[in-house]
Amino acid sequence: MGIIRKTKAVTTVLQIFEEKNEAQSVVHLIELVKDKMNKTTVYRILDRLEADGIIHSFNGKDGLKWYAKCKGCSAEHHTDKHPHFQCTECDKVECLSIDIKIPTIKNHKVESTDILLTGRCEVCSI
Amino acid sequence: MGIIRKTKAVTTVLQIFEEKNEAQSVVHLIELVKDKMNKTTVYRILDRLEADGIIHSFNGKDGLKWYAKCKGCSAEHHTDKHPHFQCTECDKVECLSIDIKIPTIKNHKVESTDILLTGRCEVCSI
DNA sequence: GTTATTAATGCAACTGAGTCGCAAAACTAG
């Protein structure tokens, strides 16, 4: 939706998502680019990228906000119903491509589904 | 686990969970008892009650912490795998008793499952 | 009931994520 300009700051943020190819917490992102831009800018860029369907957000296990690149989402059609997995050891988050069936709940109109699994990731399982 | 004393403050908090019989955000709880006790006390009581398996916690849609009474949970055996539903209109949270199947994920040891559905609740669906 | 022990509380100060307003800088269209 939003008219988004390709500024240096936007490019920098997008590059991180491209290179790392994994979900990033806002806190971590701010740390990564702290010499290049202000934290307010980071928050605002993430807002815009999400509004444009380029990334999606969710809350990690401690309530902090995380973002990840959308695969096959647009501003109109957000298929971000996939669950996330966060490791209790290293805190990393993975987007899972598994599909979890949510039954309909009578008298409730479910608009979004946030699923966060926590446990040991591949690396931390020894 | 924790040696828990039946203080006035603890009784007050527990009474709220009994009477209301629905999930409470910490912020709301603090507001409810602000004439009777300090907010630090509320946080600490909730911690203890959770450690004892009397209540369970989860994060609401905006990352705030919520608590609800456990039904059939103990300190050792926490069956808090049920999903929660939060209304986008009135913000209320319900514990759902539906069972959602989570497939096993290879090379991952899933330890807990947090599912938060958001949408319109019965009352707010008009 | 009194006393000793230990847990629970109050208070004030702090931390850290996220927001806001506004002036300055950077982008885009013409």
Next chain:
DNA sequence: CTAGTTTTGCGACTCAGTTGCATTAATAAC
């Protein structure tokens, strides 16, 4: 290049949640 609009930096702010420490209240032993 210029005008119009978006984006950024900065500083101050909000608000949930935490911490340390001195004080108070609950429990257990007598």
